[in-house]
Amino acid sequence: MSGWQTAVPDGRAIGTMSKPLERLFDTNCLIDIFRGRDRIRPFFDDILAEEITPYLSVITEAELWRSLRAGELERHNALLGQFIILPLSSEAAQLAGSWMRQYQQLGLGWLDALISATASAADVPLLTRDKKLAQVLQKEVNFQVYG
Numbered sequence: 001m002s003g004w005q006t007a008v009p010d011g012r013a014i015g016t017m018s019k020p021l022e023r024l025f026d027t028n029c030l031i032d033i034f035r036g037r038d039r040i041r042p043f044f045d046d047i048l049a050e051e052i053t054p055y056l057s058v059i060t061e062a063e064l065w066r067s068l069r070a071g072e073l074e075r076h077n078a079l080l081g082q083f084i085i086l087p088l089s090s091e092a093a094q095l096a097g098s099w100m101r102q103y104q105q106l107g108l109g110w111l112d113a114l115i116s117a118t119a120s121a122a123d124v125p126l127l128t129r130d131k132k133l134a135q136v137l138q139k140e141v142n143f144q145v146y147g
Helices: 027-034 038-048 058-066 073-080 090-106 110-122 131-136
Strands: 021-025 052-057 084-086 126-128 143-145
Touching: 021 038, 021 110, 027 038, 027 058, 027 073, 027 126, 038 052, 052 058, 052 110, 058 073, 058 084, 058 110, 090 110, 110 126, 131 143
Parallel strands: 021 052, 021 126, 052 084, 126 143
Antiparallel strands: none
8 A cells, every 4th residue: 555545544534624714704895806906805816716715794795785786786696606695693683782882982883793793603703904893893803904
């Protein structure tokens, strides 16, 4: 025997598989992708190369449908098709409500609270370019700020 047969003679894998990179993309990320902004390009390239598992909150999906312009439907659907849409869970709703009580006076809004809570409940880092949001919820959510 040689090669992989010697390394794993009984057919079992040795070691652990690394968990693929996961990110929940904030609404501003999708806007940047849709508008072709360079600052988001490395992350979108990672999606296309299947090096990252991309998620969206259903709240972001609603925000994107709200801002859809005439003639953009095909591009819009193609973009959304690259992501796994996460629903709003009861755990996320509870987190968001709690955070609004604590952080609304610091500028936290409901949509940002719900999207951030979705990331937290799913245990997935939130990718955003919103530095203020990341600062307000830095103790609550794992953020990756770009741009």
